[in-house]
Amino acid sequence: GASRKEEREVEADRAVPEREERSEPSLIHPPPRRRSYVPPKDLQSCLESHVREVFGPSVPQDWQQTPLQENRLKHRLLARLAAELGHAVPNSQLHRMRRAGDVLGFYRSPVKDSTKIDELAAAELPPNLKIIWQQ
Amino acid sequence: MIRAGAAALRAWSRGRGWAALSTAPPAPPAAPEPRRGLAARVPHRRCPHVSPEEPPVPPPVLRSCRVPVVPPLSPVQAWVGSLRHPEDTLRGLADLHPDVFAVTPRLDILHAVATWQRNYKRISHARVRSRAEVRGGGRKPWRQKGSGRARHGSVRSPLWRGGGIAHGPRGPTSYFYMLPMRVRVLGLKVALSVKLMQDELHVVDTLEMPSSDPRYLLELARARRWGRSVLVVDTNEFPENISAAAEGLKSITLIPALGLNVHSLLKHQTLLLTLDAVAFLEQRLLWHDARYSALVPFSLPHRDLPWPPPAG
Numbered sequence: 448g449a450s451r452k453e454e455r456e457v458e459a460d461r462a463v464p465e466r467e468e469r470s471e472p473s474l475i476h477p478p479p480r481r482r483s484y485v486p487p488k489d490l491q492s493c494l495e496s497h498v499r500e501v502f503g504p505s506v507p508q509d510w511q512q513t514p515l516q517e518n519r520l521k522h523r524l525l526a527r528l529a530a531e532l533g534h535a536v537p538n539s540q541l542h543r544m545r546r547a548g549d550v551l552g553f554y555r556s557p558v559k560d561s562t563k564i565d566e567l568a569a570a571e572l573p574p575n576l577k578i579i580w581q582q
Numbered sequence: 583m584i585r586a587g588a589a590a591l592r593a594w595s596r597g598r599g600w601a602a603l604s605t606a607p608p609a610p611p612a613a614p615e616p617r618r619g620l621a622a623r624v625p626h627r628r629c630p631h632v633s634p635e636e637p638p639v640p641p642p643v644l645r646s647c648r649v650p651v652v653p654p655l656s657p658v659q660a661w662v663g664s665l666r667h668p669e670d671t672l673r674g675l676a677d678l679h680p681d682v683f684a685v686t687p688r689l690d691i692l693h694a695v696a697t698w699q700r701n702y703k704r705i706s707h708a709r710v711r712s713r714a715e716v717r718g719g720g721r722k723p724w725r726q727k728g729s730g731r732a733r734h735g736s737v738r739s740p741l742w743r744g745g746g747i748a749h750g751p752r753g754p755t756s757y758f759y760m761l762p763m764r765v766r767v768l769g770l771k772v773a774l775s776v777k778l779m780q781d782e783l784h785v786v787d788t789l790e791m792p793s794s795d796p797r798y799l800l801e802l803a804r805a806r807r808w809g810r811s812v813l814v815v816d817t818n819e820f821p822e823n824i825s826a827a828a829e830g831l832k833s834i835t836l837i838p839a840l841g842l843n844v845h846s847l848l849k850h851q852t853l854l855l856t857l858d859a860v861a862f863l864e865q866r867l868l869w870h871d872a873r874y875s876a877l878v879p880f881s882l883p884h885r886d887l888p889w890p891p892p893a894g
Contacts, residue, residue, distance in 0.1 A: 522675040541659040
């Protein structure tokens, strides 16, 4: 209504100093999550340290056999790994993560980069342009 | 619920909405380095020690199945996120019953239920006149023999131009039929399982949003890569922010859990359930597995129905 028109006038008045902000699109809108993931070289040691930190003294001899039965500890471990590596376990794979070894196997597999058309589809598009690309 | 003031709306229209939001992104549990806001995360990093000045981490939201899961089945799981911030996706872990969210993907049942949904309401009003209904044509146009022309009994027979139609549509025709209740219930279970296994199902603790701006919802869906259409399901009432935001949007639909159906699930790319909706669906859909067959219709009073009896 009327308040939006006032806001637009205010916006037009302040158009000049804000051109600097508009030139960097990554600051204005959050970029969509990147799907690509490459496992780091020290993945195993990193995972082992996280497992020992979360599970404390109850880690068996082979840390990869640690069961992830309790939801609280499982959530803590997987959330830490997601924040650390920037790649979270998707919902469809969560029930497969029964032991720490399964988590290691998941994080070892790299996720491919999207193709050019996928990137174009995910990029900032004008509102009347839709890209439908299904592989 | 945090309402967006005029200053926040102005900041939003200038494109600095994320900076104007007062809800900070939740700190990951004991993350090695403090987050750099919206900048890209570096995937390769050593694992340093926990810094001592971390903000307090909220306790994880954990949800277990109310209906007991009989072994050898084990529950499937999903992350519990929230809509308060675009990066708040790993708030907790929810257990989902495998007999609802991990059934065999029966595509034939999905097809049957989707076709039923399209057809059972259909009434086709197409109707054409037969030779008896077309005006005229009671008299024999010429004598039977001797005129040299073909023999005819009426000018409105289907052979004639302007005559009636022999086997045309005789509407209104109803295409109503009912699939058995258990087939329809299984269709819903199959659709939910397919959504979960294709990573298109997300669970959220509540639908509280920091602002009622539709652009916030769209940006959140885009940032989390939800797809072109989102179906949001809650049990009873929706908070005002999300209902105001989704009102003008065509790609985001809000429905109550009673209105969940296979056609909507297939039509929308992503499904967003609240924890209440998950509990409601599990209770209602699992009841059919262990009930007696109906000797009388369920619309008559029963003692053991999972839904409350209708008033009056």
